[in-house]
Amino acid sequence: MKTKSNWMAALAVGVVTALATPTTIQIQESQCLIVRAGDSNAARLLVERVGGTVTHELTVIDSVAATVTPGQRSRLAKDRAVRQLFEDRSVAVDARKSKNKASGVGVGEQTPSSQHVRLIGADRVHAQGITGAGVTVAVLDSGYLARNEILYDSSWRPRIRAYYDAIAGRASRWVYDESGHGSHVTGIVASSARDEDGTFHGIAPDVDLVVVKAFGADGGGSYADVIRGIDWVVTNRQRYGIRVLNLSFGAEPSTLYWADPLSQAVMKAWQAGIAVVASAGNRGPEPLTINAPGNVPYIITAGSMTDAYTLEDPTDDRPTFFTAAGPTASGFPKPDLVAPGGHVRSVMLPSATLAQEHPEFHDGGHYFTMSGSSQATAVVSGVAALLLQLEPELSPDELKCRLTASARVALDDEGEPLFSLLRQGRGTVNALDAVLSSASACANRGLDLARDLAGETHYVGRVRSDGSGGFYFFGMDGDGFAWGDGFAWGDGFAWGDGFAWGDGFAWGDGFAWGDAFVWDDAFVWDDGFAWGDAFVWDDAFVWDDANAAALVNQWVDQE
Numbered sequence: 226m227k228t229k230s231n232w233m234a235a236l237a238v239g240v241v242t243a244l245a246t247p248t249t250i251q252i253q254e255s256q257c258l259i260v261r262a263g264d265s266n267a268a269r270l271l272v273e274r275v276g277g278t279v280t281h282e283l284t285v286i287d288s289v290a291a292t293v294t295p296g297q298r299s300r301l302a303k304d305r306a307v308r309q310l311f312e313d314r315s316v317a318v319d320a321r322k323s324k325n326k327a328s329g330v331g332v333g334e335q336t337p338s339s340q341h342v343r344l345i346g347a348d349r350v351h352a353q354g355i356t357g358a359g360v361t362v363a364v365l366d367s368g369y370l371a372r373n374e375i376l377y378d379s380s381w382r383p384r385i386r387a388y389y390d391a392i393a394g395r396a397s398r399w400v401y402d403e404s405g406h407g408s409h410v411t412g413i414v415a416s417s418a419r420d421e422d423g424t425f426h427g428i429a430p431d432v433d434l435v436v437v438k439a440f441g442a443d444g445g446g447s448y449a450d451v452i453r454g455i456d457w458v459v460t461n462r463q464r465y466g467i468r469v470l471n472l473s474f475g476a477e478p479s480t481l482y483w484a485d486p487l488s489q490a491v492m493k494a495w496q497a498g499i500a501v502v503a504s505a506g507n508r509g510p511e512p513l514t515i516n517a518p519g520n521v522p523y524i525i526t527a528g529s530m531t532d533a534y535t536l537e538d539p540t541d542d543r544p545t546f547f548t549a550a551g552p553t554a555s556g557f558p559k560p561d562l563v564a565p566g567g568h569v570r571s572v573m574l575p576s577a578t579l580a581q582e583h584p585e586f587h588d589g590g591h592y593f594t595m596s597g598s599s600q601a602t603a604v605v606s607g608v609a610a611l612l613l614q615l616e617p618e619l620s621p622d623e624l625k626c627r628l629t630a631s632a633r634v635a636l637d638d639e640g641e642p643l644f645s646l647l648r649q650g651r652g653t654v655n656a657l658d659a660v661l662s663s664a665s666a667c668a669n670r671g672l673d674l675a676r677d678l679a680g681e682t683h684y685v686g687r688v689r690s691d692g693s694g695g696f697y698f699f700g701m702d703g704d705g706f707a708w709g710d711g712f713a714w715g716d717g718f719a720w721g722d723g724f725a726w727g728d729g730f731a732w733g734d735g736f737a738w739g740d741a742f743v744w745d746d747a748f749v750w751d752d753g754f755a756w757g758d759a760f761v762w763d764d765a766f767v768w769d770d771a772n773a774a775a776l777v778n779q780w781v782d783q784e
Contacts, residue, residue, distance in 0.1 A: 254294060254295070255292050255293070255294060256292065256293060256294075256295070256298065256312065257280065257290060257291070257292050257312070257313040257447070257449065258290070258291055258292075258293055258298060258301070258310050258311065258312060258313065259283065259286075259288050259289075259290050259309075259310070259311040259312075259313055259448060259449060259452075259486050260272055260288055260289055260290075260291055260301060260307060260309075260310060261286060261287055261288040261307070261308045261309035261310075261311075261486070262287060262288070262306055262307055262308055263287065263306070263308070264284075264287045265282055265283060265284040265287055265288060265289055267287075267306065268287065268288050268289045268307075269282070269289050271301060271304060271306060271307060272289060272291040272293070272301070275293065275297040275300045275301055276293075276294075276297055277291045277292060277293035277294075277297045277301075278291055278292045278293075279291045280292060280449065281394065281449045281450070281452070281453045282453070282456070283449070283452050283453060283456055283486075283490070284456055284460070285452065285455060285456040285459050285460075285490050285493045285494070286452065286456075286486055286489045286490050286493065287308075288309075288452075288486065290313055290448075290449035290452075290453075298310070309484075309486075311448075311485075311486050313447050313448050313449045314447065314448045314476060314479070315445060315446070315447055316440075316445075316446050316447065316448065316451060316474060316475075316476045318366060318367055318404065318406045318407075318440050318444045318446070318473065318474040318599065338416075338418070338420060338426040338570045338571070338592065339419075339420045339424035339425065339426055340532070340536055340565070340568075340569070340570070341413065341428070341564075341565035341569050341600070341604055342424055342425060342426065342427070342428060343424060343536065344532055344536060344565050345428075345564065345565065345604065345608065345653065345654055345655055345656045346655055346656045346657035346658070347425075347428050347607070347608065347611070347656040347657075348424050348425070349656075349657050350611055350656045350657055350660055351424075351425055351430070353660075355611050355614055355615055355660060356378075356379065356425075356429060356430050356431035356432075356611070356614070357415070357428075357429025357430065357431050357432035357607065357610035357611055357613075357614050358378070358431040358432070358614055359433075359466075359614055359617070360429070360432050360433065360466070360468050360469070360610040360613045360614050360617070361386055361432065361433040361434070361435055361465050361466040361467045361468060361469075362414055362415065362429070362432050362433070362434060362435070362467075362468070362469040362470075362471060362606055362607075362609075362610055363434075363435040363436075363437055363458045363465075363467045363469070363470045363471065363499075364407065364410060364411050364414065364434065364435070364436060364437065364471045364473075364603075364606075365391075365437040365439055365451065365454045365455065365458065365470065365471065365472055366402075366406055366407030366410055366411070366437070366438070366439070366440060366471075366473060366474070367402050367403070367404035367405070367406045367407035367408075367438060367439075367440040367441070367444060368400040368401050368402030368403070368404070368407045368408070368436065368438045368440075369400065369402050369407055369408050369411045369434075369436045370402055370405075370408035370411075370412075370572050370573065370574055370591075371399065372572055372591060373417075373418075374412070374416045374417045374418035374426065374427075374572065375408075375411055375412060375415065375416065375417075375434070375572065377417060378417050378430060378431040378432075379417040379425070379430050379431055380431070384415075384431075384432070384433045384434055385433075385434050385435075385436060386433050386434065386435050386465040386466075387435045387436070387461065387465050388400045388435075388436050388437075388438075389435070389436070389437045389438070389454065389457050389458075389461075390438050391437055391438060391439040391450045391451065391453045391454030391457065392438060392439060392440075392441065392446070392450050394453060397438075400436055400437075400438035402438075402574075402577065403441065403442030403577065403578060404440060404441070404442055404443070404444045404577060404578045404579060405573040405574065405577025405578055405579040405580055405593065406440070406444060406473070406579060406599065407436075407438070407440070408571070408572050408573050408574070408577070409569075409571040409572065409573050409579075409593060409595055409599075409600070410471065410473045410571075410599055410600070410602070410603045411434065411436070411572075411603075412426065412427065412571035412572040412573075413427065413428065413569060413571050413600055413603035413604060413607065414427060414428060414429060414432065414434075414471060414603045414604075414606050414607045414610075415427045415428075415429055415430060415432050415434055415607070416430060416571065416572065417430040417431070426571070427607060428603070428604055428606075428607025428608060428610075428611070428656070429606075429607040429608075429610035429611055429614075432607075432610045433465070433466065435458070435461075435465050435467055437454040437457065437458060438454075439451045439453075439454040440474070442578055443578060444578065444579075448486060448487050451474075451487060451490075452486060452487060452490045455470070455490040455491065455493075455494055456490065458470055458494065458499065459493060459494050459497050459499065462497060462498065462499055467499055468498075468499065468500060468609075468610070468613050468617075469499065469500050469501075469502065469606050469609045469610055469613070470494055470499050470500070470501045470502070471502055471602060471603060471606040472491070472501060472502065472503040472504065472518065472602070473503075473504050473597075473598075473599035473600075473602045473603060474504065474599065475503060475504050475505075475506045475516025475517055475518065475519050476516055476517050477506075477508070477516060477517070478515075478516070478517040478520055478553075478554060479517075481554060481555055481683070482517070482518075482520050482521050482522065482553065482554075482555055483677060483680075483683045485517055485518070487517060487518050488517055488518045488520070488521045489678065490518075491503065491518040491521055491524055492521060492523060492524075492674060492677065492678055493678065495523050495524055495621050495674065496674050496675070496678065498620065498621065499621065500524075500525065500609050500613075500621040500624045500625070501518075501521075501524040501525065501621070502524070502525045502526075502527060502602050502605045502606045502609060503516075503518050503519040503521070503524055503525070503526055503527070503602060504516065504519055504526070504527055504597075504598040504599050504601065504602040505519050505526050505527060505528040505529070505548055505549040505550075505559060505560040505598045505601075506519060506548075506549035506598055507529075507547045507548065507549065507597055507598055507781050508547075508549050509528075509544075509545075509546065509547055509548045509549040509550045509648070510544070510546055510547070510548065510549075510550055510648060511550060512550050512551065512552065512647060512696065513550075513551070513552065513553075513554065514549040514550055515549045515550070515551050515552075515553050515559045515560070516549060519549070519559060519560070520553040520554070520555070520557070520559060522553070522555070522557040522669070522672060522684060522686060523621075523622075523669055523672065523674055524621075524625075525561050525562075525605060525609070525624075525625050525628060525629075526559045526560045526561045526650075527560055527561070527562060527563065527564050527566075527598060527601045527602040527604070527605040527654075528544060528548040528549065528550075528559075528560035528562070528563040528564075528566075528598055528601060528648065528649070528650060529544065529545040529547070529548040529563060529564070529565075529566025529567065529596070529597060529598040529600070529601040530542060530543060530544050530545060530548070530563040530564065530565060530566060530567065530601070530649070530653055531543060531544075531545050531565070531566070531567025531568070531596075531784040532565070532567065533567075533784070534568065542635060542653065543635065543643070543644060544563055544644055544648045544649050545566055545567050545596065545781075545784045546784065547596075547597075547598075547781040547782075547784070548560075548563065548566065548598050548601075548648065549598065550645070550647045550648045551647040551648075551650075551688065552647060552686065552688035552696060553686070555683075555684065555685050555686060556685040556686035556687065556688045556689065557685075557686030557687075557688065558646065558647060558650070558686060558687070558688050558698075559647075559650070560648075560649075560650040561625065561628075561629050561650050561651060562605065562628060562629055562632040562649075562650045562651045562652060562653065562654050563601060563632075563648075563649050563650055563652070563653050563654070564601035564602075564604035564605050564608075564653065564654045565600070565601060565604050566596060566597055566598050566599075566600045566601030566604070567596045567783065567784040568594050568595075568596055568783045568784065569594065569595060569596065569600040569604075570592050570593070570594045571592065571593065571595070571600075572591055572592060572593070573587065573591070573592065573593035574591065575587050575589060575590075575591075577593075579593065579595070580593055586783070594783065595783075596781050596782070596783045596784055597781055604654065605628065605654055608628065608654055608656045608659055609624055609628065611656055611659070611660060612624060612627055612628070612659055612660055615660050622668050622669050623665060623668070625668040625669065626664050626665060626666065626667040626668040627659055627662045627664055628654060628659055629650070629651040629667070629668060630651070630662055630664035630667050631654075631655055631658035631659040631661070631662040631664070632650070632651040632652035632653055632654050632655060632658075633652040633653050633655050633658070634646075634649065634651065634652035635649055635652065635653070647688075647696065671684070672684055687699050
C-alpha cells in the first residue's frame, strides 16, 4: 500500500497515475499516443525527433497526438522534456443494445416532444421572452440533422454559426450525423418546433449553434478527435460567441481527473470562460460510476431523472436507475444536479444507426424516443443558455452556482431526501427558479483552477467512505453527514448557501492530514478505486491503458 509520502513524491515529479489491470497488454507495431510537453510545438518537435508522425495538434493541452512504434515510444518515455504520455483511448456516444428487451413504452405520440420542457418549467420561462437568444451553444457529438427546427430559430433566422469536423480536422460546410445521437441531443437543446399547444420542443429554441463532429456512424471516436474538437471550440469561442459546450458522452475513468488529457482540455475550456456541461454517464446506480470528464470537479455534471410517465404528478419523479452516481475517485460529490433523461423525444432520421438498431422507438418520421444522461445534459445546457441570455456577464462558476442552488431536491413529507445526494445531486434543474436566482459564490469554492492546470496543486472533495459501503461529508460542522441508501441530514444541516457542496481541499502541503482523514483507509471505495495498489506507475511514466473501446452512455431501457 502506498503511503501519503509516496503519492506526494510522485506528484512532485509529474508522474501520471494508472490503473493496474490483470491482463497483459499487447503492444502493436504502430500505436497512437497523446504527447504533452511545454507546448504543442515542443511536443511536435519531440515526436518528429524520434521519427513519429503527428496526427493531431492539441494546443489546448500543450500536446499532440502521434503514431509511433514501440521503439519510438520508448525513446519518448526517456526524454525528460516529455511531461506526459497517454495512450489515445476510444470513446463512443452511440448506444449498445440493452440486456433487457425494450418495452416500447413512450414510442411516438405517447411521449410529447415538449415533456422535458414543461417538466422543468422552461415553457414558463419562454413565456417571459427568455429563449436563449444571443447565446451560442457548441454541441460536440456525432453531427446534426438538417431540419428546419435545427437550422432556424423561432423567427426563421438561420442560427448555425459554424461546423467543425474534428475527425477530419477541418472546418466544414456541414457535418452529417450518421449515428443519430448528435441530432437527438441538439434537438433537446435548441429545437424551435412546437407542439400543438404552442410549447417549444427545445429548452432554448432561439440559441445559436456551433456543431462539432467527433464521432462517426457507429458512435465511435477517440480522445484525440474529441480533444481536437474542444481545442477548436476554445480557439474560436470569441469569433462565434460560444458560451456553453455540451458534452453528452464520457468514458470510464482510467486515472484521476487532473492526469486525464480529456479532463485537462475540459478544464481549459472552463478557464477560457465556456460553461462545460457533461453527462454523468449511464453506469449507475452504484456509487463511483461517474464518467470522465463528468468527474472533473469544476464543470457542471448532469445526471438523469424521470417523471415515470406522469408529467402532472411530481410525487413519483426520481433519478433513473441507470444514471451514474458519485462520489468521484477524488472525493467530489457528483452529479451536480439531475435533469429529464427518461423517454425524451427528439429529432432523428430513421436511417440513423440508433434508429436502425432500435426501430421500436422511432415514429417512422423524424422523431425518436431515447433515455440517458446524454439527454439530461442537453436539457441543462439549454437552461444554461436561458440564464446567459438574461445575464450574459455570468462566469462559468457563477452559472454553475445559479443552476445548482436553484435545483429542487426530491424530499419526502418530513423534509428528508427521497434519494441519496450522490444520485440526485443538488436536485432537479428548474429553469424558472434558475432565472430568478440571485445566488452567488457557491460553486468551486476552495479550488484554484489555474494552479490545478499548472500541476501545482490538485484537489480532493468532501466525500469520505465510512468503511462499510456508505459515504459522508467530511468537515460539515465537525462531524459530517453520513448516508448510505438514505441520506441522514442531521441536526442543523443547511441546504443552501451555507452548504459547501463542491468545496475542495488542496492535495498538497496545505491539506490538513488530521485524524479525520486517513489516507490509506478513507479512500478505499471498491476494488476498482482503491487508493493503494490499484493505482500504479510504470518506470517510463506512461499510462498503459488497454486499447479496448470504452463504450459509454450505452443504450438503456426507457424509464
